Structure formats: structure tokens, C-alpha cells
Amino acid sequence: MRFWILISIVAISGLSQGMLLPLLSILLEKHGFSSSANGIHATALYIGVLLISPFLEKPLRKYGYRPMIILGGFIVILSLALFSAFHSFLIWFFLRLCIGIGDHMLHFATQTWITDFSPAQRRGRNLSLYGLFFGIGFSAGPLLASLIQFHESLPFFLSSLLSLIGWCSVFFLPNERPQESEQSGSAHTFQxxxxxxxxxxxxxxxxxxxxxxxxxxxxxxxxxxxxxxxxxxxxxxxxxxxxxxxxxxxxxxxxxxxxxxxxxxxxxxxxxxxxxxxxxxxxxxxxxxxxxxxxxxxxxxxxxxxxxxxxxxxxxxxxxxxxxxxxxxxxxxxxxxxxxxxxxxxxxxxxxxxxxxxxxxxxxxxxxxxxxxxxxxxxxx
Structure with a gap:
């Protein structure tokens, strides 16, 4: 059950990311922003990933996988819900950056957890299913974005609702922590x-x-x-x-x-x-x-x-x-x-x-x- 809950969460995350890319591009274009500004805006997700990465390993070792997935999922759900409340280039940039942070926390914890508990002879199969579910979700994202024709806020509302459902399932999982050793426990993240x-x-x-x-x-x-x-x-x-x-x-x-x-x-x-x-x-x-x-x-x-x-x-x-x-x-x-x-x-x-x-x-x-x-x-x- 642990494995299938984790890759289901990843699929919903892929759906949200696949929806957000075309949806925000369309909305920024409709609001009169240039294509270059649109492109700069899209980098916010990756900036969020790079900003948070150095600070994730220590809390993962201290608190375990489940708390990090819960916190990352909460950041994503809240950010998706707030998109429809504001129509500002800078606020949307900040929210997209927050989604990059939350998604990376979620993906880092889930892929490390799956890598950790998968035996070597099934690791390729398990991680390919991880990639497969994310890919299916990401590919379905533009279909969710197309609901903008009914209401501008509808895709954001549905993606945050689906993310909330997946997020709730995490509470049923037992918490685990990465394996430690004397060397890894004493070494700094950079080392x-x-x-x-x-x-x-x-x-x-x-x-x-x-x-x-x-x-x-x-x-x-x-x-x-x-x-x-x-x-x-x-x-x-x-x-x-x-x-x-x-x-x-x-x-x-x-x-x-x-x-x-x-x-x-x-x-x-x-x-x-x-x-x-x-x-x-x-x-x-x-x-x-x-x-x-x-x-x-x-x-x-x-x-x-x-x-x-x-x-x-x-x-x-x-x-x-x-x-x-x-x-x-x-x-x-x-x-x-x-x-x-x-x-x-x-x-x-x-x-x-x-x-x-x-x-x-x-x-x-x-x-x-x-x-x-x-x-x-x-x-x-």
C-alpha cells in the first residue's frame, strides 16, 4: 500500500505541474505580458527547487519521510488555491516558486523513500513506475488546463482538490527515516x-x-x-x-x-x-x-x-x-x-x-x- 500511495501522490503532482505550465502561459498572454516575461515566469518553479534543495537533507534525516511529504503537499495545495485569488505577475511568480519548493520536497521524499525500500533487483521496476505515473499525470495536465474555457479558476480549484485527496492519504502511512551511519551522521550536507x-x-x-x-x-x-x-x-x-x-x-x-x-x-x-x-x-x-x-x-x-x-x-x-x-x-x-x-x-x-x-x-x-x-x-x- 505504501508504494501505491506514494506513486499516486506523484501522479497528482505531475497533473498539477502539467496543468500549470500551459495554463499560466495562456493567462499571462491574455493579460498582455510579453513572451520573454512569460518565459522568465516559467523559471520560478526551477528557482524554487534550487533554493530549497540545500536545506532538505537534514530535516529528512531528523523527522523522516512522511512529515516532509505532508509539508510539501500542503505548500502545493495552498499555492494552487491562491492562484485564483490574485491576478498579479509578481504574486503568481511567488506562488509558482512556492510550488517548486513544495513539489521538490514531495518528490525528494517520495523518490528517496522508494529508492530506500526497493530491493536492488526491483529498483528499476519501482522507479520506472514512479516515472510512469508522473508522466501520465503530467500528460493529462493540459486537459485540466483546458477547463479554463468554463471558468478561469476551475483548473486551479480542481487541481488543489485532487492534491488535497492525495495529501490526506499520506496520513495513513507509517513514518520512516533514511538509513544512517557514523560517517553520514557526522558529515555536513555539502560533504x-x-x-x-x-x-x-x-x-x-x-x-x-x-x-x-x-x-x-x-x-x-x-x-x-x-x-x-x-x-x-x-x-x-x-x-x-x-x-x-x-x-x-x-x-x-x-x-x-x-x-x-x-x-x-x-x-x-x-x-x-x-x-x-x-x-x-x-x-x-x-x-x-x-x-x-x-x-x-x-x-x-x-x-x-x-x-x-x-x-x-x-x-x-x-x-x-x-x-x-x-x-x-x-x-x-x-x-x-x-x-x-x-x-x-x-x-x-x-x-x-x-x-x-x-x-x-x-x-x-x-x-x-x-x-x-x-x-x-x-x-x-
Missing amino acids: RFVHAWKYAWVALLLPFTYGFLEASIHAIFPVYALREHIGIEHVAFILPAFSLGGIIFQLPLGVLSDRFQRKRVISVALLIGSASFFSAYLFHHSLVGLAVCFFIAGMFVGSLFSLGITYMADLLPKQLFPAGNLLCGMLYSIGSMIGPFMTGLMIQFGANHNFFFTISALLFLVFVPLLWNKTKKVTHG
Whole structure:
């Protein structure tokens, strides 16, 4: 029951995040704000993640998983409810930042808890289900945002209500704490970050890569499409192909990583993903070809975040799981902020097709050290 309650909460969190991105973009556009201001506003979520990350590990060790999920969920519910009460750019920015803080508390606690109690031979399967449920919720978010046509406050009200229902279920869970050791108990958070990076840096590159990839696809591919005279209705057909591929293949890829050497499975996924985005350049005149390339890419690199956490757990002792999970969230956020800027820059000062080349090159650059890395799991923290 513990596992299914946790991933249900994650699905509701994904629904809220997937709703908030298009909904606030539409509302800010309707209220007359520029596209650049809209883009800056979207970074609030990731700023919230980066601001709170250094302060989460110590309270998690002291108070346990459940209190952090309850507090994070409460911040999200309250913030969602307050959106409809105000119509201010700055207040919405602050509320979005608060949602970034609350969501990160919730995700950090749930993914660390799942990583902690999952046996190594089922960790890939469990964390792929974690990613799958979040992906399904995130994909359903725009449907919730479309309810704005009935009333501007309706999506906010429904998402806060669903979050409240999920939040209440947490009270039925027993509280647990991360495993401690003498070294982890005496070390400062920064020292644990250094240790986690030292032993699992190659696995931690994967959440960064996924953040870069996901944010670039959703933010910059529409710009590329408009410059290549691809209609908005065709973009709406191509973009979901990536998400669909990730959702369909999330669980099979996680199970494969349990049965075969995890590093090899991830290496093959990165190589196929890199080839898929390079192929998208070759088929850029064909809408079906682009959709197929995006779908195949989603199948293999749409699971990089959950696979990154799983591989990180293979390399670290349990007492470093909280630090490793925090680094995963931070690197994902940094990738999400850098991705649209870098790919946008490559398009602005180069050819439009640099969009595909940049993503393909990044995936290949991560594939190389992963393939040749000889790091083994450490037994101390």
C-alpha cells in the first residue's frame, strides 16, 4: 500500500505541474505580458527547487519521510488555491516558486523513500513506475488546463482538490527515516553532496540531460517548427509522440535495467536517442518521419530521470541516497533552465536544424563517459 500511495501522490503532482505550465502561459498572454516575461515566469518553479534543495537533507534525516511529504503537499495545495485569488505577475511568480519548493520536497521524499525500500533487483521496476505515473499525470495536465474555457479558476480549484485527496492519504502511512551511519551522521550536507558526486557523477548526468532535453523539446521545438513553416496543429501531433514513447516504454526499460547490466541498458538508450534526434534532421520535411523519430527518442530517453536515480542508487550506499536524490533534482532543474536557452541560442546564431544537432550531441557526449566509466558501488558514506 505504501508504494501505491506514494506513486499516486506523484501522479497528482505531475497533473498539477502539467496543468500549470500551459495554463499560466495562456493567462499571462491574455493579460498582455510579453513572451520573454512569460518565459522568465516559467523559471520560478526551477528557482524554487534550487533554493530549497540545500536545506532538505537534514530535516529528512531528523523527522523522516512522511512529515516532509505532508509539508510539501500542503505548500502545493495552498499555492494552487491562491492562484485564483490574485491576478498579479509578481504574486503568481511567488506562488509558482512556492510550488517548486513544495513539489521538490514531495518528490525528494517520495523518490528517496522508494529508492530506500526497493530491493536492488526491483529498483528499476519501482522507479520506472514512479516515472510512469508522473508522466501520465503530467500528460493529462493540459486537459485540466483546458477547463479554463468554463471558468478561469476551475483548473486551479480542481487541481488543489485532487492534491488535497492525495495529501490526506499520506496520513495513513507509517513514518520512516533514511538509513544512517557514523560517517553520514557526522558529515555536513555539502560533504555528502561531494561524496555522492564523487562516486555517482556519471549517473547524476542523466537527470541533467533529461531536464535539458524535456525543456528544450517543449519550449524551443515549437519555435523551430514555426520557422520551418510547420503548423501549430502539426506541432500538437509531433510533441506528444515523445511523451507517449516515454510513457509506453518507461516500465519495460526499467525492468530490462533490472535484468541486464544497468549501465549497458542506459548506454544503448542514450545511443539510440542520439541517433533518433539526428534522424529527425534527415526527416525534417516529413511530419510522419518527425513524429516517428520523436516517438523512438521518447521510448529510449524518456526514462532518463528514473533510470538516473536507479543507477545512482546502484553506485551509492543507502546513507548517501538523500544527497544523491537531492542532486538529481537540482541537476534536473539546472538542465531545464539551461536547455531552452542553449538550443534557442544555437537556432538564433546558427541554422534552425542546430536544434536537433545540439540534443543529439548532448546525448552522445553523456553516452561516452557512461560507457567507459569503471565506477563500482561504494560501501561507505
